[in-house]
Amino acid sequence: MRLYKLFLQQCIRSKEVWISLVLITVLGIIGIIIGNKHLERQQDAIAEVKTYQEQHFDRQVSLHNDDLGLLLYYANFAYINNLNPLAVLSIGQSDVHPTVKRITIKTFEAQKYDTDLVNPMNLQSGNLDLSFVIIYLFPLLVIVLTFNVVSEETETGTWRLVAIQSKSKLRFIISKLLVRMMLLYVVLIFLFFIAKLVLNSSLDIHFFWMFGLSVLYIFFWFTISFFVISFKKPSGFNALLLLSVWLVLIILLPAGINAYVTSKYPIPEALSTAIAQRDGYHVKWDTDKRATIEKFYQHYPQFKKYGYPTVGFNWLWYYAMQQMGDDDSKKQRDAFNEKIKLREHTSSQIASVIPNMHLQLTFNQLAGTSMSQQMEYLNATNAFHEKLRLFFYPKIFESQHADTINWNQFIPEYYKTKTTLEPIKGIAPLILASIIMIIISIPMTKRL
Structure with missing residues (x-):
């Protein structure tokens, strides 16, 4: 115990160590604050939508009763992706995709990927969150x-003195590493x-899993350091080699894998x-x-009773046209979704052997901000949109007045x-x- 105390004193008396510890702590706190501000902005937008939707319907009914x-050409209905509080720690896809979709009953594909107006420079740099600090800066x-x-x-x-006085040089090195790890x-x-x-x-189980995975990730980087320092090379060589490993694992490999997945599964379907x-x-x-309406009835045979009005403008024909926009793009849409799934699956498989990528994807999954979860939200939005169509189409085709509908039932729905x-x-x-790193390092311990 006394030995560990001496190692701790030796470690923390260095100004560089203190500066590094304080800096990483400050950056971590900043990341948490930025993540929290991001979540607050989303929650403020949700609160505004609640108020806006009620006033919006009242105004539309007064204008177009x-x-x-x-x-319904103008009316918007809110469908909200209620962010998990853990999105504060791992912002993921919520950085670029809105959590509130305000959609009409017109063609859905034209609205599916609508997003908020955001400065593209901010999107390029992204938001700093705690997951970034852990994955990129802690190593x-x-x-x-x-x-x-x-x-x-x-x-x-002093190494010769250590070799004489210490019962085990390997234990001496591991003890110094353990102090730094603590x-x-x-x-x-x-x-x-x-x-x-x-x-x-x-506190929920996902929060503790994020913490536990972070602990394992830091331990992994200590095993890499142990492997490198076991070569007994000069400090400059160790620092250069470790920084090279960091550069390859954190920057080059993810960029290369992204390029590979993108080229393997191109999405001209977009x-x-x-x-x-x-x-x-x-x-x-x-x-x-008539041809347009017939196609519409092929999709919705239950509406055939409304006939084939073809003289002049009518809403049945107009919304049939809108429906054809979605129906005619279904093949490309399905191919696009399949490519996204393949990209996500391939990335996940490759990431299983690259700890930093695996940790990022797992953090996003635990926080509910992964790409697959974003696609699930869009699919749920599609189902919500279809539900609205089925509710309003008969009322439009029967020329009902707006005041015959209870608009209070249309409150923002949550996913x-x-x-x-x-x-x-x-x-x-x-x-x-x-x-694996420990096993590789075992032969090198003889050098110690």
Whole structure:
């Protein structure tokens, strides 16, 4: 115990160590604050939508009471992706995709990917959150604290004294690493404690899993440092090699894998879907009305009783055109969704052998901000949109007045993101990577 106390005193007396610890703590707190501000903005938008929707319907009914089809051309219905509070720690896809969709009963594909107006420079840089600090910056602090654990003793001429007095040189090195690891764990615990205060919600299993995975991730980086310092090379060599490993794992590999997945699963369907949707709707202005209505009845045979009004403008024909925009783009839409799923699946498989990528994807999954969960929300929005159509189409085709509908029933609806917890899948890549590094390092311990 006395030995550990001496190692701790030796470690924290360095100004560089204190500066690094304070800096990582400040950045972690800033990340939590930025994440919380992001969540607050989303919650403020949700609160505004609640008030706006009620006033919006009242205004539309007063303006278009006699023409329900025209009213529903303008009327918006809110469908809200209620963010998990853990999105504060891992913002993920919620950084670029809105959590509130305000949709009409017109063609859905034209509205599906509408997003908020945001400065593109802000989107490019992204928001700083705690997951970024843990995944990108904590490894740098591990490098700062460990690169000279052995070389410092050699360069100051104390290694021979250590070799004589210590019962085990390997135990001596591991003890120094453990002290430094405990320092980082103290910082990590402090940041998660701050996060808990900011979240202001009861602790759930996902929060503890985020913390546990972070602990394993830091331990993995200590195993990398142990492998490098076991070469007994000068401090400069250790620092350069560790920074190179950091650069490859954190920057180059994710960028390369992203390029590979993008090239393997290109999505020209993103453009072709938009074109098919536009053509599916706009060319119907020059198409025989009866042909358009017949296609509409193929999709909704229950509405055949409304006949084939083809003289002049009518709302049945107009909303049939809108429906064709979605129907004619279905093939491209399904292909696009399949490519996104393949990209997500491939990325997840590759990430299972790259700890930092695995941790990022797992954090997003636990926080409900992953790409797959965003796609599930869009699919649920599609179902919500279809429900609105089925409710209003008969009333439009029967030329009902707007005041015959109880508009108070249309309050903003919420979608609850599904988060699945897979313990073995979550921790296995981190534990296996650490074990592999330890096994590789065992032959090198003879050098110590």
